[in-house]
Amino acid sequence: MYLKTGVTPSASGSAYLEIETSAKPGVSGMKLSCSVHGPRALPRSAPFSPHVVLSTHVKYAPFATTQRRGYLRDPSERDLGIHLEAALRGAIIADRWPKSGVDIIISIVEGDQDRETSRSQGDEVWDMMNALSGCITVAAAALADAGIDCVDTVAGGVAALVQAAGDDSKPSIVVDPIPSEHEKILAACCIAYLPTRDEVTNLWFRGDLPASELELYTHMVEKGILASRNANRVLIDCLRETVE
Amino acid sequence: MSRHQYVRNLDYQDAMDEFEGFSEEEDELSPEDRALMNQGVADVQAALGVEASKVTVAQIEESLWHYYYDIDKTVTYLTSKFINPRPKATKPAPQQPNGKSVTSTIDFAPAGLSLELDLHPNWATKCLGLTDDAIPAPRARPSLSHFFRDMPWGNIPKHRETTFIPPPAAPGGLLGGSGAPPKMSKLQALAAARKKKAEEKNAVNDKVEQARMGVKELSVKEPLADKANLSTAGPFSKRLKTSESAAQDRVAPTFATQPTQPEPAQPVEVAKAPEDELPLAKAQPSAFAQSLFGSSSNTRKSEAPRDELPDIQAQHFAPPKIDFPFCVGKAPKPTPTSIELGPAFELSKRKRDDSEGYETTVVLYPNLPQFVRDNFAQPSPDDIVLAAQAQAKGKAGQKTTAQPKKKGTQSTEAVTAGVNELKIDDAPLPKSRNLDVLSEFEKSKSKKTASFVVVGHVDAGKSTMMGRLLLDLKVVDQRTVDRLRKEAETIGKSSFALAWVLDQRSEERSRGVTIDVATNRFETEHTAFTILDAPGHQDFIPNMIAGASQADFAILVIDASTGAFESGLKGQTREHSLLIRSMGVSRVIVAVNKLDMVAWSQERFNEIKDQMSGFLSSANFQHKNIAFVPVSGLQGDNLVRRSSDPAASWYTGPTLVEELENSEPNARALASPLRMTISEVYRTMQSPVTVSGRIDAGSLQMGDAILIQPSGEKAYVKSILADDAPVDWAVAGQNVVLHLSHVDPAHVRVADIICDPAKPIPRADTFTLKALAFDFLMPMQVDVHRGRLHAAGRIEAIPALLDKVTGSVIKKKPKIVKPATVARIVVKLDGLVPLEAGQRVVLRSGGQTVAAGLLE
Structure with missing residues (x-):
């Protein structure tokens, strides 16, 4: 995981995140770049808002994935944007900037993993979870770079319940899963977590688990928090490095 | 400190105490109250039983006072507040109504605001201490499984689900009055003005503080600790500081959330859960x-x-x-x-x-x-191109600015001309006279109109006979025929001269066959007739169907010469007569043509008459509706004038024209909604969209709005031509030419249907029809013909076989329909087609007519 802030001079804050996966030599991981513009005055036409209006855009670069993406945002990208907004809204002290807006623009320069495998598995939502956790972390770094007040640095983490090859093996929970490495992903959750406050700002859970196994749910959330805490350490480290 | 800050820090509790002027409420209790209170305490303690030890007497008295000595309420309150719930709450929080207790936790945001200036160094060291830590030390927390203890994970039980009731909308504004938008009261206006003033003041204050901050930052003599703090704040806030934001002084990285809460004293390792002990997942940057x-x-x-x-x-x-x-x-x-x-x-x-x-x-x-x-030392190719373009643009720009000065007047003229040309069709809507067309039609007492189609086997002499008829009725003058004869002789087809009166296309003339339906008209004393000369060749049956659909009755022309009649009976004579019958033509005049070739042989005539009578009655023509006339189309015998040939003197019946006049046209559907099938679309001087066709039902007049189906476009009738003369209205049965306006020609095609916008003809792609089979029918591809319209489709299903006479169901779901039986069939078309119940359609397949029937 490599994180760097202040990469886009024209933006008020920006960050670049790189997550390397050790999956295959040909696959180099995920590269995200985030720029934060604002807080700036809302357009005259916008209605009054007592707190900052957050708008998030997540866009895959057309070349980011094996399947070429269009230039227009597709529903999955919109979805990512909405999740990201929910995750950041809990971290930003929004009422310090009435009547102003913050634009957070994330471009996914290289989408994680080889999407072919995830497609063959029938669901690319697992990849979206990884992308979202990266988006949350990089956006938090960019927000800090922009000097926008936050209650804490928020970071994303993913935990997944995976089943290894062979049907009889017991499913296990892994942190920061790589869909291509596992035979089958039963469920996954992406968590945005504030470590100092011990708060979860966004929880995205997906999968088909029996409702009776409450333990499993809490374990996954716990692992997700662990993942996001690890990401947060990198984030803090990077920010401190920048400050020094 | 500014007034604003002062107001914020004001202790309301103190102020209240001073104002109220009394301190302790317990002392104010009267003896009666005291007695009541003691009694109540005892009662409550009794009611609580064992739990009574969990609450103090003071708490009981407190709640009793609040509930006016109501024992039940007090017990409930105490139970819920102190005895049963979260253990946290059992700590006796002083519940004095005017207590002097200051809330021990300060809400973060306002504290940050108010303390920022005064406590700056202190706050800063706190912040610094935090950022110095490897990880923001998390609080020790209870296990997550406890936290999620009651989480149903999506399976929310019914009783827990909430029903959302929309909050009642606040009316706003002043009460009462009209339904006009809420007005702002004077008081509201005053409040708004005051608020604005306060905000302005606030902004000024902020600026002052900002300036002070700036001075502080720039001063070199600042204590070292403060410097270090500023250095942490610098990179984050530096961009914002350049902007003129009122909130500038608040910019600071606030990762610490609860400044008032003491940092966990214990070392980080203790607070950290064991799972945190993973290596820092930090990587070097990639290439x-x-x-x-x-x-x-x-x-x-x-x-x-x-x-x-x-x-x-x-x-x-x-x-x-x-x-x-x-x-x-x-x-x-x-x-x-x-x-x-x-x-x-x-x-x-x-x-x-x-x-x-x-x-x-x-x-x-x-x-x-x-x-x-x-x-990369040299400018890139892109840069070179861009530079060149920029230069070129500069030059072009100069030119364009120079030009208008030279010939300003000319260009303005050109522009105005262009604008004039741009004007789209903004002609006013054609004015309607709002006539009652039906009563006008009653009053007009015009001649009867009738149209007839001329059908028969190829080369039976249909066109020639009609040419002769028109010549004899002086519709076409002799000179025209002479000219045509001359032209025909040059290509060696002198006998076709009369046919050329109707066959005007070069292709028709060179091939010697009629291809498309030719229309012409003539008038007799009582009736105005429209001739529809249909092609006899089997390749052009669709055109013949189009002609037959417009006709009231038919002339079936039969070649009487030896062999020709017999081949005709197997060929198009038979097919045509079946078709005209299924198109709804009930009266047929059989013109036995070319009898001069067989020397007006009566036997031949009778032979043909017998055979045809038998055939036509088998095709459901009624006997009284069939007439036979022996004619010679080329010579014109028995067409308009009686035959002068002595060999033909045996015939004493009416001539062809007399037969035509005897025929009663079908009843017109004048009152039903307008339907008109377009048979031709072309441009004229009057209108770019001129259509011609026969009004099938209803009536129309000038200025009417019409709907064109299947395109669904609206148009207006600019003018109407009937019999080449402008008229104000037209009714069903007339062949008319309409000049349309306010419609794009792209939306008007041959075989479209013009209808009343109020009662449009429905469009459908599937229809059921009661069909008479001419050939074996099974689920197969067919062409559907209705007038000019023909569309590809397929027979989807055959729900029933019907009785020919009564129409009752004989057999359900037959696999196949034999020739000459009636069946109900379902046909699906490839596209949407305007269709209506009661219309007659013909199904053809592979160049053969396979069925004809009535839409249901």
């Missing part, structure tokens, strides 16, 4: 990131110029060095003063070195080999 951000240095690119500040300053006094590498490793370590420089200063520094051209010497990627850098 991509390295090339993006230069070398793998820890310093930011944007910081670099600032780091070099001392150098630059030195260069102002020293002769400038040419080589000034960007490479950060060489940069001297920044001194504390350089860090503290305000952003404004920093900006001016950058500008200065811009002007002095240091920017050009900056080596962007020092790690790259020299030859690569050389490659």
